[in-house]
Amino acid sequence: MKYIDEFRDGDLARGLAATIAREVDPARRYRLMEFCGGHTHAISRYGLNDLLPAAIELIHGPGCPVCVLPIGRIDSAIELANRPGLILCSYGDTLRVPASGRLSLIKARAQGADVRMVYSCAEALTIAQQEPEREVVFFAIGFETTTPPTAVVIKQAAALGLKNFSVFSNHVLTPAAMAHIMESAASVSLDGFIGPAHVSTIIGSRPYEAFAERYRRPVVIAGFEPLDVMQSILLLVRQINRGQARVENEFTRAVTPDGNVKAQACVDEVFELRDRFAWRGLGEVAHSALAIRDAYAAYDAERRFDIPMRVVADARACECGAILRGEKHPAQCKAFGTGCTPEHPIGACMVSSEGACAAHYTYGRFRQPAAAPATESKS
Amino acid sequence: MSRREFTQAIDFRHGRVDMTHGGGGRAMAHLIEALFVKHFDNALLREQNDGAAFALPPGTGRMVMATDSHVVSPLFFPGGDIGCLSVHGTVNDVAMAGGQPLYLAAAFIIEEGFPLADLERIVVSMARAAREAGVPIVTGDTKVVEQGKGDGVFITTTGIGVAAPGIELSGDRARPGDAILLSGSLGDHGVAIMSARENLALDSDLVSDTAALHRLTAAMLECAPGLRCLRDPTRGGLASVLNEFADQSECGMHLREEAIPVKPQVAAACEILGLDPLYVANEGKLVAICPPEDAERLLACMRAHPQGRDAAIIGEVTADPNHFVQMSTRFGGVRMVDWLTGEQLPRIC
Known part of the structure; x- marks a missing residue:
C-alpha cells in the first residue's frame, strides 16, 4: 500500500x-x-x-472523543431518541457508550427507539431530506477534526431551509483539555x-x-x-x-503552523465557545467545548428540545x-x-x-x- | 415431465413473488416445478417427495451434517450472489469437518413482491454452484412472507456428507508446536460486499472469493491424514477462528504478520474503513492446523491446488494458559489478536 x-x-x-x-x-x-x-x-x-x-x-x-463524553449527555441523547417519531443519528462507537441505568443507545434501539449509525453527518442530513415529516437529530461528538463537517451540514441545512434537522453538539477542544491535565x-x-x-x-x-x-x-x-x-x-x-x-x-x-484556515472559519461561523463543559474523567473544563451560535439556533437540538445540562456521576x-x-x-x-x-x-x-x-x-x-x-x- | 397442467407460464421477466407462491397450492407447485426443479434438476429432487431418501456410499466412516443461513446484503455482489454463496457456505462447513459433501437441502424465505427475475437468477446461480461442486440439491422448502417482513430472500442450506474412516478433525486437537496454515489472501469477500453497498462508494476491482473448498480439503486430507483442525474463516475472519481453536484446544497461537497474505485492494479498503483484515469475512479460504512435521508437505499440496495457490504457513500453536492469540507485527512488536468485539460488518453472508 x-x-x-x-x-x-x-x-x-x-x-x-x-x-x-x-x-x-x-x-x-x-x-x-x-x-x-x-x-x-x-x-x-x-x-x-x-x-x-x-x-x-x-x-x-x-x-478519545467517545471516552470523554459524560454520562449526562448520553442520557440526554437516549431521551431524545425515545421521543416518538424522532430519528437520532450518530457514529458507531457512540451507540455503545454506557449511560445511566445500564442503558446505551444501542439498547434503546433494541427497545424501539429509532437510532441510526451513520458514517458521516452528511448521511444524517440526507435522512432528514428523505423523511421530511420526522425530526432528525445528529448526535455530534468529537474533537476539532469532526467539527468542520458538522458545521458544514448545519450550513447546508440552513441553505436548504430544512425544518426537521438539528444537531446535538458535543464537540470539544484539545488545547483546553491538555492545559486542564497540567493544571x-x-x-x-x-x-x-x-x-x-x-x-x-x-x-x-x-x-x-x-x-x-x-x-x-x-x-x-x-x-x-x-x-x-x-x-x-x-x-x-x-x-x-x-x-x-x-x-x-x-x-x-x-x-x-496555521492549520486549515477555511475549516476554522467555517467552525467559527457556526459554533461558539461554551463557558464550561463536563468531560468524563476530567470534570468541568472551562472553555473546552462548542455550542451552536444564535444565528443557527434553529438547528440546535439543545434549544429545540430544551435539553438541560445535567451532571451524572461516573x-x-x-x-x-x-x-x-x-x-x-x-x-x-x-x-x-x-x-x-x-x-x-x-x-x-x-x-x-x-x-x-x-x-x-x-x-x-x-x-x-x-x-x-x-x-x-x-x- | 409435469403431471400438472398450468394454464399460464410464470412471467420470470417482469413478475413478482406473491403470497400464493408460498401458500401450498397450485401457484407454489408451479413455481417449484418451473424454477427449482427445472434448474436444480436431479433424480432425487424429481421424485418431489417432502424429503430425499438415499443410500450411503460403501466404506463410509462417519456422517457429517452442517447447516447455514444466508442473509447477505446486497443479494448480488462482485464475484457472486446469495445463491452460489449458500451452496459454497454449506459445502465448506461439511468439508471443514473432514466430510465429502453428498447432498444439499435448500430452504427459501422470500419476501412478497420480490422480482421473479432476481429469484431465477439466484436459483440459476445456485444450480451452477451445486453442479460445479458435484453436490446436488435434493430437497427444499419455499416460504413467502408479507412485504416488509423479510428483505428480498433468505436462503438456508443444509448439507450432508461422509468422512472416511480415521479422519478426525476438531477444533480441540491443536497442540503446542503445531503449524498454522492459511489457504490464501484474507478479506476478499468482506471488502467486495462492503464496496457493493450503496453508502460506501468504494471503486474496486475486487471480487468475493466465494468458492467450494471440498476438493482442496480432500487433497489435504490425503496428503496429511494427521491434520488436526480445519475451519473456514467466514464471519469474524481469521482472528475468530484462531481464538476458537485456542479456547477449544486450551493453547495459545503465535502469528507472523508478514506471512499473512492480504491483497493491496483489501488492505487499502480496510485502511479507509478502519477495519482489520484479520477480522474480515472470507468465503473461499480455510485455516488448517497440522503437526509440524507435516507442514511443508501440506503447504506444497495446498499450493498445487487452484484454491490454495497463495497458501502460507502463518504461525504456530504455543503453550499458553491464557489461550491468547498473539502476533509479531511487521513493525517489530507483538500484539494480541483478540476476539472480535461487537459486529464488524452486519449481514456479510
Whole structure:
C-alpha cells in the first residue's frame, strides 16, 4: 500500500529504536503522554512498547472523543431518541457508550427507539431530506477534526431551509483539555506530550505554543502511523535531554503552523465557545467545548428540545477518570477485564477502539500490568 | 415431465413473488416445478417427495451434517450472489469437518413482491454452484412472507456428507508446536460486499472469493491424514477462528504478520474503513492446523491446488494458559489478536 507501508517499515523502526535507546539517559524516566486515542491505538496495535527502552513510559491521554463524553449527555441523547417519531443519528462507537441505568443507545434501539449509525453527518442530513415529516437529530461528538463537517451540514441545512434537522453538539477542544491535565494533575509527572495528528491538521501547530511555554513541556505533533510515533518519541527525548520545551512538528506532511484556515472559519461561523463543559474523567473544563451560535439556533437540538445540562456521576467501580488523566494504567483498574470488557463496558475507555482500556485489552493484555506511575516530579 | 397442467407460464421477466407462491397450492407447485426443479434438476429432487431418501456410499466412516443461513446484503455482489454463496457456505462447513459433501437441502424465505427475475437468477446461480461442486440439491422448502417482513430472500442450506474412516478433525486437537496454515489472501469477500453497498462508494476491482473448498480439503486430507483442525474463516475472519481453536484446544497461537497474505485492494479498503483484515469475512479460504512435521508437505499440496495457490504457513500453536492469540507485527512488536468485539460488518453472508 503506497504512502502507508513506508510509515510501517520494520527496518526503519528498528533503526529508530536503536537511536532512541542510545540517546535516552538510563538513569531517568521519560513519561510521555500521547494525547490522542489514535496514537494509543497505533502504539498498541503495532506493539511499539516492545521496541522502546524501559526508560520510556507512554501514558494514554484523554483524546478519545467517545471516552470523554459524560454520562449526562448520553442520557440526554437516549431521551431524545425515545421521543416518538424522532430519528437520532450518530457514529458507531457512540451507540455503545454506557449511560445511566445500564442503558446505551444501542439498547434503546433494541427497545424501539429509532437510532441510526451513520458514517458521516452528511448521511444524517440526507435522512432528514428523505423523511421530511420526522425530526432528525445528529448526535455530534468529537474533537476539532469532526467539527468542520458538522458545521458544514448545519450550513447546508440552513441553505436548504430544512425544518426537521438539528444537531446535538458535543464537540470539544484539545488545547483546553491538555492545559486542564497540567493544571489539575499535580501528582502526575509528565515529561512531554505527543501532540494530536488529525486535530492539528485543522488547528495547526501554533495553538500548542502557549501551552509548551506555560507548562514547560515539549510537544511534538505526530502522525498516526507507528513510525511517526517512534520519530516523535525520539524528538521528545532529545528536547527533554536538553531541557527544552518547544513545539515541534513531526507530521509536516499534513500539519502547518496555521492549520486549515477555511475549516476554522467555517467552525467559527457556526459554533461558539461554551463557558464550561463536563468531560468524563476530567470534570468541568472551562472553555473546552462548542455550542451552536444564535444565528443557527434553529438547528440546535439543545434549544429545540430544551435539553438541560445535567451532571451524572461516573460508575464507582470505574477508574476511567484516573486513566483519562494519566494517573492510572488500565490494568490498575479493579474492573479491568473482569467486570469491564469490550462486550460489557462499564466505563467509556473500554468502548471505543481508541480508548486506553479497549486498546490495552484488545492488543496488550498479554503483558504484565504496568508499574504504578511515579509520584514525584522529575522535570 | 409435469403431471400438472398450468394454464399460464410464470412471467420470470417482469413478475413478482406473491403470497400464493408460498401458500401450498397450485401457484407454489408451479413455481417449484418451473424454477427449482427445472434448474436444480436431479433424480432425487424429481421424485418431489417432502424429503430425499438415499443410500450411503460403501466404506463410509462417519456422517457429517452442517447447516447455514444466508442473509447477505446486497443479494448480488462482485464475484457472486446469495445463491452460489449458500451452496459454497454449506459445502465448506461439511468439508471443514473432514466430510465429502453428498447432498444439499435448500430452504427459501422470500419476501412478497420480490422480482421473479432476481429469484431465477439466484436459483440459476445456485444450480451452477451445486453442479460445479458435484453436490446436488435434493430437497427444499419455499416460504413467502408479507412485504416488509423479510428483505428480498433468505436462503438456508443444509448439507450432508461422509468422512472416511480415521479422519478426525476438531477444533480441540491443536497442540503446542503445531503449524498454522492459511489457504490464501484474507478479506476478499468482506471488502467486495462492503464496496457493493450503496453508502460506501468504494471503486474496486475486487471480487468475493466465494468458492467450494471440498476438493482442496480432500487433497489435504490425503496428503496429511494427521491434520488436526480445519475451519473456514467466514464471519469474524481469521482472528475468530484462531481464538476458537485456542479456547477449544486450551493453547495459545503465535502469528507472523508478514506471512499473512492480504491483497493491496483489501488492505487499502480496510485502511479507509478502519477495519482489520484479520477480522474480515472470507468465503473461499480455510485455516488448517497440522503437526509440524507435516507442514511443508501440506503447504506444497495446498499450493498445487487452484484454491490454495497463495497458501502460507502463518504461525504456530504455543503453550499458553491464557489461550491468547498473539502476533509479531511487521513493525517489530507483538500484539494480541483478540476476539472480535461487537459486529464488524452486519449481514456479510
